[in-house]
Amino acid sequence: MSPHPLLSQRLSVPSRQLGPPAPTRDALHRMLEAALRVPDHGGIAPWRVLAIEGELRLALGEFLARRALELNPQAPQTAIDKDRLRFAHAPLVLTVVARLQQPSRIPEIEQILSAGCVCFALLQAAQELGFGAQWLTGWAAYDAKVMAHLGLGGNERIVGFIHVGTVREPARERPRPDPDAHFSVWTGECHASI
Numbered sequence: 440m441s442p443h444p445l446l447s448q449r450l451s452v453p454s455r456q457l458g459p460p461a462p463t464r465d466a467l468h469r470m471l472e473a474a475l476r477v478p479d480h481g482g483i484a485p486w487r488v489l490a491i492e493g494e495l496r497l498a499l500g501e502f503l504a505r506r507a508l509e510l511n512p513q514a515p516q517t518a519i520d521k522d523r524l525r526f527a528h529a530p531l532v533l534t535v536v537a538r539l540q541q542p543s544r545i546p547e548i549e550q551i552l553s554a555g556c557v558c559f560a561l562l563q564a565a566q567e568l569g570f571g572a573q574w575l576t577g578w579a580a581y582d583a584k585v586m587a588h589l590g591l592g593g594n595e596r597i598v599g600f601i602h603v604g605t606v607r608e609p610a611r612e613r614p615r616p617d618p619d620a621h622f623s624v625w626t627g628e629c630h631a632s633i
């Protein structure tokens with residue numbers, strides 16, 4: 440028996456190959472219900488999901504283009520245009536935000552990992568419902584002004600922009616890792632002494 444095709448055949452569809460329609464509100468609710476079942480140490484729900492859709496995707500693109508020029512006034516026009524169109528393709532972009540509880544007995548990395556699981560689960564849920572999706576970050580995910588523009592608080596981090604939409608052009612498969620190259624069994628040999 441092999442893992443479910445959702446895992447064994449999962450693949451991203453580049454955002455440029457996505458278009459309308461977006462999932463309905465009902466479909467999105469079901470996607471979120473599934474995706475928020477992630478492992479969550481301490482049950483602290485250290486995440487939230489912020490949708491970017493409609494005209495505001497283009498407005499955000501304009502903001503990114505202006506910010507990119509502010510950061511680098513010599514930036515080539517092609518790079519600025521790319522930023523302007525970052526959110527223009529998929530009709531729905533789900534921003535997965537890690538809401539870090541600080542201080543907490545749950546290490547920060549575990550809170551971010553749980554938010555990362557939300558991203559992956561959203562990809563799977565989108566694929567299960569017949570949509571395409573891609574997890575993107577780029578500089579915008581880490582820029583303080585972009586984060587403030589999206590209303591993030593000081594304890595919040597963008598873990599991913601999950602672009603979701605209808606597949607206009609199917610994704611090409613890429614070579615996948617050989618499990619044997621990424622697996623070993625600990626021999627018990629000591630490498631450090633205490």
Ligand SMILES: Cc1cc2nc3c(=O)[nH]c(=O)nc-3n(C[C@H](O)[C@H](O)[C@H](O)COP(=O)(O)O)c2cc1C
Pocket residue numbers: 449450451452453573574575576577598599613
């Ligand atoms: C945290 C994270 C951030 C990513 N950001 C980008 C990105 O900004 N640009 C990009 O081209 N791919 C990015 N990717 C990779 C894509 O999500 C995707 O994995 C890639 O298109 C390959 O497709 P696959 O998921 O079918 O292997 C990112 C992946 C992760 C996990």
